[in-house]
Amino acid sequence: MSSKNKNIAVTLVVLGDIGRSPRMQYHALSFAEHNYNVNIIGYGGSKPMQKLLDHPNTQIITMRDVPNISQLPKLCSYIFKTFWQTMTLLMALIFKNRSHIVMVQNPPAIPTLFATWFYCLVFRAKFIIDWHNYAHTIMALSLGRDHRLVRLATWIESYFGRKAIANFCVTRAMQRDLLERWKIKAYVLYDRPPEEFKPISLNVKHDLFMRLSKIYPEFSSDDGGTAFTKVLSEKDVVERVNRPGILVSSTSWTEDEDFGVLLSALCVYEENVENHNLPYLICVITGKGPMKEYYMERIKKLNLKNVQIITPWLESEDYPLMLASADLGVSLHLSSSDLDLPMKVVDMFGCHLPVCAYDFKCLHELVKNGENSFTFSSSNELAGQIINWFSHFPTNETQKRQNEKFKQQLTIFTSFRWQENWDLNVLPVVLQLTK
Structure with missing residues (x-):
């Protein structure tokens, strides 16, 4: 654990239930174990891991839920939801200690990628995307590939993916796809189980x-x-x-x-x-x-x-x-x-x-x-x-x-767990960014 990392603030952004976002919780713990000051921003709901709650280097910031506006037309409801999430996310990012690194989970892409990129631009933070999947392919399941929101999500992912100073993804297949489709270079960080997932007596x-x-x-x-x-x-x-x-x-x-x-x-x-x-x-x-x-x-x-x-x-x-x-x-x-x-x-x-x-x-x-x-x-x-x-x-x-x-x-x-995997694939990139 490095004491010099104590002055570096890392923020992880999850536009979803933090307790149901295990990979981002693991990221937070890994940063914290290396003595970074860690904020994780997202929604409440499910209880996060106890180790995350107890760690002295981590703080959880929960955003206000979107008000129930089901009486509005669908398009108006979507616009309001996007505006609300953009403003509450920006407020959560701004009204805390300044971040040096912001890592955002994708999907969802709207409005997460724009809002976090904008914060990083204004406050000169390092913008990192962790690709779990594609937002536009998930949206296409219900809307169809040719829907204008799906096309917008595709453009947002491609545009802001190229704006990120570093990208991580979950498979080699996704790494190839990001490079071939959008010229985005990403590091592969496979999911690995933390120590809690093990055989028991x-x-x-x-x-x-x-x-x-x-x-x-x-x-x-x-x-x-x-x-x-x-x-x-x-x-x-x-x-x-x-x-x-x-x-x-x-x-x-x-x-x-x-x-x-x-x-x-x-x-x-x-x-x-x-x-x-x-x-x-x-x-x-x-x-x-x-x-x-x-x-x-x-x-x-x-x-x-x-x-x-x-x-x-x-x-x-x-x-x-x-x-x-x-x-x-x-x-x-x-x-x-x-x-x-x-x-x-x-x-x-x-x-x-x-x-x-x-x-x-x-x-x-x-x-x-x-x-x-x-x-x-x-x-x-x-x-x-x-x-x-x-x-x-x-x-x-x-x-x-x-x-x-x-x-x-x-x-x-299981001989190669999450922490060893993170130390091998993420830590060197972070150290290079914060020289």
Whole structure:
């Protein structure tokens, strides 16, 4: 940790819920660990990581939410929202200690890129963009590629991307695309799991199940243990022989994740319980988002008898424990640009949890089918993978051997964590900018 960095102020901008922006929280902690003074600006809602809240070098600045103006016409509402966010973001940037470096998350591009660039221009700060995806491809999902707002977002991303003094992105495919399309040179910073995402002991799993059983009866048992574990003595915990399987997924309930694919696969699972000696399956889906209520209504109508779907909102400290306690993960992420990677898979890999991941153009940069996990392209293919994994559970020797093979690869993956990755790829760039 360098003491000279104490005089350098870094601001991270998230035009979204800070607590649901893990990559920017990791950036903030990495800067703070190197003794930079760090502000992170964004919206409240979900609780940020406790380490971020407790760190002496970090401060969270929450912006005022956009007022409810649903009674206005759609275009007027959008213009008002953009104006409101521009002004509140600029005020948050200006009415704090001057920043030397501003790193902004993209997407969203409007009005984030213009507002942060304008601040950097006036106050002579270094303007950095961290590309998680493209704003214009996400907007095109609902508006269509030829919509004028999509064209505006494309121009804004290309123009202000070239204005940035440094750019980081999440894949090599995106790095190539930025260079070929817009002549933007970007450094690749792959997502890597922080130390919290790791395998855990059976005792820690038992403690999590006991806490969850107070809210969700699916985790409880009549003998004082849980549906998955039982206590032999004060310190002795064992897995139940006939325990349910745990399938886990995380979703933002948005249009770039077709949750119906998993629902269809679970219906096929239900139909094959007896033929393949399948266990009762508890499907834990975490996350918040606009389409959650729509899918919850669909789930109610399925009337599944051998599959129970629960949708808890887990605290940031419990989420890694849930992943480490599960038997199989599912990622439904379909990149709007085909150029980003699902962070949920990175988190699952950190816990040595094998994943069934929806396949798309650059997924191979993270998931290697049959080597460290599975990829699928249809609900039937996903159903087959889930059925094969849980057939004769938990005594299937073929599944156990494949699980061991996957975990060997995931152990190699997790030998290089977020902080080491950040120190190797981001810190040298920042040090060069602040000479």
